[in-house]
Amino acid sequence: xxxxxxxxxxxxxxxxxxxxxxxxxxxxxxxxxxxxxxxxxxxxxxxxxxxxxxxxxxxxxxxxxxxxxxxxxxxxxxxxxxxxxxxxxxxxxxxxxxxxxxxxxxxxxxxxxxxxxxxxxxxxxxxxxxxxxxxxxxxxxxxxxxxxxxxxxxxxxxxxxxxxxxxxxxxxxxxxxxxxxxxxxxxxxxxxxxxxxxxxxxxxxxxxxxxxxxxxxxxxxxxxxxxxxxxxxxxxxxxxxxxxxxxxxxxxxxxxxxxxxxxxxxxxxxxxxxxxxxxxxxxxxxxxxxxxxxxxxxxxxxxxxxxxxxxxxxxxxxxxxxxxxxxxxxxxxxxxxxxxxxxxxxxxxxxxx
Ligand SMILES: *Cc1c(COP(=O)(O)O)cnc(C)c1O
Numbered sequence: 569x570x571x572x573x574x575x576x577x578x579x580x581x582x583x584x585x586x587x588x589x590x591x592x593x594x595x596x597x598x599x600x601x602x603x604x605x606x607x608x609x610x611x612x613x614x615x616x617x618x619x620x621x622x623x624x625x626x627x628x629x630x631x632x633x634x635x636x637x638x639x640x641x642x643x644x645x646x647x648x649x650x651x652x653x654x655x656x657x658x659x660x661x662x663x664x665x666x667x668x669x670x671x672x673x674x675x676x677x678x679x680x681x682x683x684x685x686x687x688x689x690x691x692x693x694x695x696x697x698x699x700x701x702x703x704x705x706x707x708x709x710x711x712x713x714x715x716x717x718x719x720x721x722x723x724x725x726x727x728x729x730x731x732x733x734x735x736x737x738x739x740x741x742x743x744x745x746x747x748x749x750x751x752x753x754x755x756x757x758x759x760x761x762x763x764x765x766x767x768x769x770x771x772x773x774x775x776x777x778x779x780x781x782x783x784x785x786x787x788x789x790x791x792x793x794x795x796x797x798x799x800x801x802x803x804x805x806x807x808x809x810x811x812x813x814x815x816x817x818x819x820x821x822x823x824x825x826x827x828x829x830x831x832x833x834x835x836x837x838x839x840x841x842x843x844x845x846x847x848x849x850x851x852x853x854x855x856x857x858x859x860x861x862x863x864x865x866x867x868x869x870x871x872x873x874x875x876x877x878x879x880x881x882x883x884x885x886x887x888x889x890x891x892x893x894x895x896x897x898x899x900x901x902x903x904x905x906x907x908x909x910x911x912x913x914x915x916x917x918x919x920x921x
Pocket of ligand 1: 638762801802803822824825826867868869
């Protein structure tokens with residue numbers, strides 16, 4: 569694919585890499601490619617970062633026909649820049665596209681777009697410990713049309729944001745509230761797709777949890793409010809009596825790249841890992857029996873997020889004395905070690921930009 573590059577004439581002043589936070593700063597350039605029915609994807613280009621001009625009737629504003637992805641570029645101590653399993657994000661992108669009636673993108677073209685954009689803004693990959701360059705590819709439906717129908721035109725855009733260490737204050741366990749009123753997704757819906765609508769549906773539960781002093785929501789299945797789905801923007805794992813259990817992929821949860829990597833790593837290290845339905849009653853029964861060793865979330869943003877407390881309708885359980893558990897710690901060290909090039913990449917997960 570030919571990508572036309574127009575470099576900015578006015579590079580921005582870079583932010584203080586010790587105070588990045590998440591998703592607040594954007595780099596000098598962006599990637600854009602258009603889709604037109606009959607013509608396919610065309611006009612791939614890297615341009616100075618700029619605002620978009622769209623019709624107020626653009627379909628994305630009305631019926632949420634859009635998708636997004638999230639991955640990171642990591643700077644190693646010897647100055648290389650690594651992507652972590654970008655092919656998995658691209659595969660998931662096309663699965664989301666299929667569900668949202670958005671045209672497929674050639675996986676090689678998508679990877680080339682990511683790599684060339686990161687190369688263009690390589691100076692923006694932060695170097696402070698724990699920092700990285702967050703990559704946000706997304707597609708929006710742009711037809712100016714109020715009928716409910718898949719759009720005939722789209723834009724595929726990639727923006728980049730240098731982000732801080734999620735654990736500036738150490739790998740601290742979070743408190744999580746089990747949501748049993750609202751639901752995020754149901755089987756047959758869009759739960760397995762990375763699309764804004766799922767997040768719109770989740771905001772009210774997240775707000776409720778925050779008002780109660782909790783960091784995140786643990787979502788239960790949308791039909792029986794019984795089986796565990798996932799946590800906010802993370803997949804969730806339970807360690808019960810030494811066995812690692814995570815909800816199986818049945819269409820209502822997001823198939824996380826970090827989830828898959830945690831499973832692969834733990835299996836290779838000899839742990840018993842089971843993907844199956846797990847109910848909230850089973851988790852509480854395990855806690856009552858003193859067998860709930862650890863709970864943790866997995867996702868690109870935090871990698872591993874240990875859970876120190878669960879609140880289900882006022883029933884509070886404290887996990888591992890509110891401290892980070894052994895498996896959570898091991899996974900954090902191993903996966904971040906591979907991402908930042910500190911440990912050998914025995915799985916072949918990284919791709920140098
Ligand atoms: C992105 C996301 C995850 C985590 O996926 P990773 O590929 O590991 O970052 C989990 N749940 C939801 C709802 C997500 O959107």
